[in-house]
Amino acid sequence: MRIVFKTDYDQDIRLFRHGGAVCWYGCLGAALLLAPWFLGEYWLSQIAFVCVYGMAGIGLMLLSGYAGQISLGHAAFFAAGAYTETLLLAQGWPFPLTLVAAGLLAGAVGVAIGLPALRLSGIYLAIATLAFAFIVEEVLARWESVTNGNNGLNVPLARLGPVALDPNGRLFYYVALCAVTLLMLAAANLLRSPTGRAFVAIRDSEIAAQSLGVNLAWYKTVAFAVSAAFTGVAGAFYAHKLQFISPEAFTIVLSIELLVMVVVGGLGSLHGAIYGAIFIIVLPELIGVAKDYLPAGVAGQPGLKSLLFGLSVIGFMLFEPLGLHGRWRKIQLYFQLFPLYRRATFKRQRSYLRTERLR
């Protein structure tokens, strides 16, 4: 077991706890950078998808996992990013700038939903965001002069200088990887500063947060804006991956997929967002493999993926509320403490939001 002996305040502040972590992240980074030389186009494209979902996952994790505001409407921000990207590229805007614009516009949409959401919490907030997502979906379908309605829009190829970005190609993979890394760093930085702590404060006790000087309205709005902006950038990449967007791509199913991602990944951990993204991408692959071994009547069912998604969420809620990240930490601890690990180490504690009692 590694014991970190702290001699310096910076040891608590820096991103990596110890040299070992730096080494592991370095290895991961190197492997991802070298991946195009080892993996085929298909797997490269799948990793790029993980990056795209990861960006949205980080955004939703900040909002739901840290600030404790459950959103069932993140497909709306995803759509805002995707449509902004497509429309601006069609207008002839240069590519990286459209990404920024997609993020900013989605962030503005996030503020728009965040403001009325200030008065809501828990299940009521989830329903309000859900309703909002339906409104956005409807707007996309009806505002035909801009969005071309249900006929959808073709997404122009992005160009990085003279080079066109093939959404299945190497360069696109690197751009997506770069973007997810930057967003991850921004989120990690935010979480080790006062704003990140204020998010956690709002999640655990609004009353106490307020009495310590946390402006609830401001920080909830910030959480919504930042989360929506990250999701918007993800949406922009998503548009390129799909190459064609229509309102059908941004339904409640996508919102739920995003929420599944952070819940299965593990609420309250940035790693969890990425684990969740991997889960979302790998599960259909596994189903594809399993289909060969299942009886034809089961394998041919169109709802198989949704069923397994639903079952896995219920399973995680019941048996591993901390998600994949929590499971990973337990496995780590098991080996660190071997043979002294006790099952009760992670016994669930009774917990609830105290603030609700004062309402």
Place this chain on the structure above:
Amino acid sequence: MTFFRAEGLSIRFGGIQAVAGVTFEVRQGEVLTIIGPNGAGKTTIFNLISRLYEPSEGRLIYRDLDITRVAPHRIASLGIARTFQNNELFEHASVLANLLLGRHAHRAATLLEEMLFLPRVRRGERVHRERVEEIIDLLDLQRYRDAIVMSLPFGVRKVVELGRALASEPALLLLDEPSSGLNVEETDDMAFWIQDLRCLRGITILMVEHDMRLVSQVSDRVIALNDGQVIAEGTPAEVQRHAGVVKAYLGG
């Protein structure tokens, strides 16, 4: 200068007049305790001061400033911190994170600076940690520094909450039943800390407390409350002998 003064403070919840025209003054550097039977309106007064409730009448004056209509989150930066009767800690965060949140009113950087973690943010974080370590030292919390609050016993949580309030460097500290749920030794520790805070750090303390031993040990003055009204005011010994107070507690 008036350090802190409540004037004719009243609040009504539906048909219940929880606080009815309470007037009192807290002098700088003193420990003032509010006592009273259950439902007398003690915690309500605290919630009024920290602006969680809107008073229906009356004014709150702090350092010659009318804070009756100040937004709740502005109270901390004015130098008023509080603890809660049954703890309102951030349960899923570490003790260190809880104490650092006490520093929230002292943050300086903007959102963008924080996302990029510019040197200003890092400098701020170092200062916050230095101050928090001083408090950890004062309150003997070293071995709980990295523990998650949820896993801590009640007595320790009480101390963590005191630490979190101290981290905001308050001039006026509101303690809501600091000894409730503590055993005799822990209560003695609490008494020492309260005296230390007042003597060494010059913090003025307004406290709600039931344990009369603690009250007599640390308070300069006591006010007794019943049915939302002040019924007695004076030194701990005077108030304890006051006929109205005895009647309020024992009936008859």
